[in-house]
Amino acid sequence: EAGVAQSPRYKIIEKRQSVAFWCNPISGHATLYWYQQILGQGPKLLIQFQNNGVVDDSQLPKDRFSAERLKGVDSTLKIQPAKLEDSAVYLCASSFLRVESPLHFGNGTRLTVT
Amino acid sequence: QKEVEQNSGPLSVPEGAIASLNCTYSDRGSQSFFWYRQYSGKSPELIMSIYSNGDKEDGRFTAQLNKASQYVSLLIRDSQPSDSATYLCAVSGNEKLTFGTGTRLTIIP
Numbered sequence: 001e002a003g004v005a006q007s008p009r010y011k012i013i014e015k016r017q018s019v020a021f022w023c024n025p026i027s028g029h030a031t032l033y034w035y036q037q038i039l040g041q042g043p044k045l046l047i048q049f050q051n052n053g054v055v056d057d058s059q060l061p062k063d064r065f066s067a068e069r070l071k072g073v074d075s076t077l078k079i080q081p082a083k084l085e086d087s088a089v090y091l092c093a094s095s096f097l098r099v100e101s102p103l104h105f106g107n108g109t110r111l112t113v114t
Numbered sequence: 115q116k117e118v119e120q121n122s123g124p125l126s127v128p129e130g131a132i133a134s135l136n137c138t139y140s141d142r143g144s145q146s147f148f149w150y151r152q153y154s155g156k157s158p159e160l161i162m163s164i165y166s167n168g169d170k171e172d173g174r175f176t177a178q179l180n181k182a183s184q185y186v187s188l189l190i191r192d193s194q195p196s197d198s199a200t201y202l203c204a205v206s207g208n209e210k211l212t213f214g215t216g217t218r219l220t221i222i223p
Contacts, residue, residue: 033211042118042202042213043158055209091157098209100146100165105157 002026004106006092012112018080021109025073025094031055032069033103034077035091043091049075050098082113117141118205120214129223133190137203137214140184144207147179147186152200152216162188193221 005024013019025032030051035043046065047057051072060067064083069075079086089108095101119138127133135149146165150158164170164177164186176189186205190197200216 040215042215044213045211100206102148102160102163103150103158103204103211105159108157 004092004094004104006106006109008109009107010110010112012114013082015084015113016081018078019082019111020079021077021090021092021111023075023077023092023106025075025092026104029094029096029104030072031095031098031101032075033091033093033095034067034075035093036088037091037108038088046077046090055098079111082111084113087111087113117212118203118214120201120203120217122215123218124220125217126220126222127193129193129195129221131193133193133197133219133221135188135190135201135203135217135219137186137188137205138184139186139203139205139212141205141207142181142184144181144184144205146206147177148204148206149175149177149186149188150202150204150213152202154199158202190219195221195223197221 032049034046037043046060047067048055049069052069067077089110091108092106093103149162151161152158162177164179170177174191178187198221200218202216203214
């Protein structure tokens with residue numbers, strides 16, 4: 001079984017620039033999550049999709065972050081414009097069902113904003 | 115009060131001893147409980163899930179759940195240096211999964 005694919009692995013940008021991350025979940029997994037993990041902290045949910053619908057985006061800074069999951073498969077997360085405090089690892093995860101099912105994480109994208 | 119609380123550590127345990135990791139949660143309606151292990155620079159990986167009160171054992175790992183006390187724990191028997199990592203407790207309820215901040219565990223050879 002192929003795992004959750006994410007790209008890029010690393011990204012360095014200057015503040016006020018834009019950046020996009022891509023995620024391809026495990027085949028057949030209906031639920032897709034984007035988490036932000038700042039060094040030394042636990043993952044913080046940004047957005048949760050069930051198929052191509054949004055289940056929870058209450059912690060997504062909507063003035064600068066956006067996410068979409070077209071056709072209920074791949075997903076992209078965008079930041080525009082980036083701030084210094086956005087420096088973190090962005091983790092994509094998927095699960096077969098909703099939160100009762102274990103999450104499978106991708107390798108993450110480490111973003112550095114200078 | 116944080117929704118999911120863990121002692122951030124670091125917790126140091128001698129090799130071969132039992133490591134005990136604890137987690138408390140605030141939502142009494144929580145239904146599913148998970149322990150994830152995260153090595154430095156890596157993504158979290160699931161090591162245990164538990165859904166009902168009591169103990170669940172998997173190899174050297176035992177998860178314990180007490181819903182009345184809103185408490186879940188992870189015991190690692192015969193600790194190995196490869197167990198050195200951050201352990202994240204995750205709790206789900208009302209369609210929401212919340213992670214704790216993690217406990218950093220170091221196994222001392």
